[in-house]
Amino acid sequence: MxxxxxxxxxxxxxxxxxxxxxxxxxxxxxxxxxxxxxxxxxxxxxxxxxxxxxxxxxxxxxxxxxxxxxxxxxxxxxxxxxxxxxxxxxxxxxxxxxxxxxxxxxxxxxxxxxxxxxxxxxxxxxxxxxxxxxxxxxxxxxxxxxxxxxxxxxxxAGTTLNAPLDHNENLVQRVLVRHGLPRPVADRWVALAEQYGSDPDTLVTELMTARGQS
CATH class of the missing domain: 3.40.1350 (Trna Endonuclease; Chain: A, domain 1)
Incomplete structure (x- = not known):
């Protein structure tokens, strides 16, 4: 060569x-x-x-x-x-x-x-x-x-970066449950994160409210 x-x-x-x-x-x-x-x-x-x-x-x-x-x-x-x-x-x-x-x-x-x-x-x-x-x-x-x-x-890395969003949500839910959060609250936390992701102050308040209702 x-x-x-x-x-x-x-x-x-x-x-x-x-x-x-x-x-x-x-x-x-x-x-x-x-x-x-x-x-x-x-x-x-x-x-x-x-x-x-x-x-x-x-x-x-x-x-x-x-x-x-x-x-x-x-x-x-x-x-x-x-x-x-x-x-x-x-x-x-x-x-x-x-x-x-x-x-x-x-x-x-x-x-x-x-x-x-x-x-x-x-x-x-x-x-x-x-x-x-x-x-x-x-x-x-x-x-x-x-x-x-x-x-x-x-x-x-394209296949990993393009992973379906619901796969990521399920992973987060499993981690939260594994660390002691009830499944309904874990589901609620994931939904709140998606809803208030750009407003961290409101997100923290809503997460604490959902946790207190469990």
């Missing part, structure tokens, strides 16, 4: 949320803004600059090898992000991310350790690693994006 695939998928995810997206080649420049011609650091290969909504992003490949190799890669990526920040709007800097696409793993390497190292490194910005699975590309991407600012947990 290549970072180009990750770039394309990130854009699709952002556009699905109705966000504006843009390629930002300046984020991958070897020069700081306004300092062209100065000493140039080594720019990581196959790196992309994006703006996804309010989030500036670098998308880059990463090899999951040993610790020393990861440390070298992180230094280069952090250096590039420092340059990229010079092209960002001030309010964007705090939202900067580096999204890494694992393009290779070295045999016998403890790649879980180096992934953890990369994602814990927030020297310049947050970093998240996608380890694509060729036979389950969409599933592995979904698991990856669920850990990012592009996650949409409210979609998965």
């Amino acid at each position: 290549t970072p180009q695939i990750l770039r394309d998928k990130l854009i699709q995810s952002a556009e699905a949320l109705g966000w504006t997206t843009a390629d930002v080649p300046a984020f991958t420049s070897p020069d700081f803004r306004g300092r062209e011609g100065s000493d140039k650091p080594e720019v990581p290969a196959d790196i992309f600059g994006l703006r996804l909504g309010f989030y500036p992003v670098l998308v880059a490949p990463i090899t999951l090898g040993d610790v020393e190799q990861m440390q070298r890669n992180l230094r280069r990526l952090n250096a590039q992000m420092v340059i990229a920040r010079s092209y960002m709007r001030p309010e964007e800097v705090i939202n900067a991310h580096i999204m890494l696409c694992a393009t290779a793993t070295i045999e016998l390497a403890d790649w879980r350790q180096v992934v953890d190292m990369a994602e814990r490194d927030e020297t310049v910005c947050r970093k998240i690693v996608w380890i694509p699975e060729a036979n389950a590309l969409d599933e592995s991407y979904a698991a990856f994006v669920a850990r990012t600012f592009l996650a949409t947990p409210w979609q998965a």
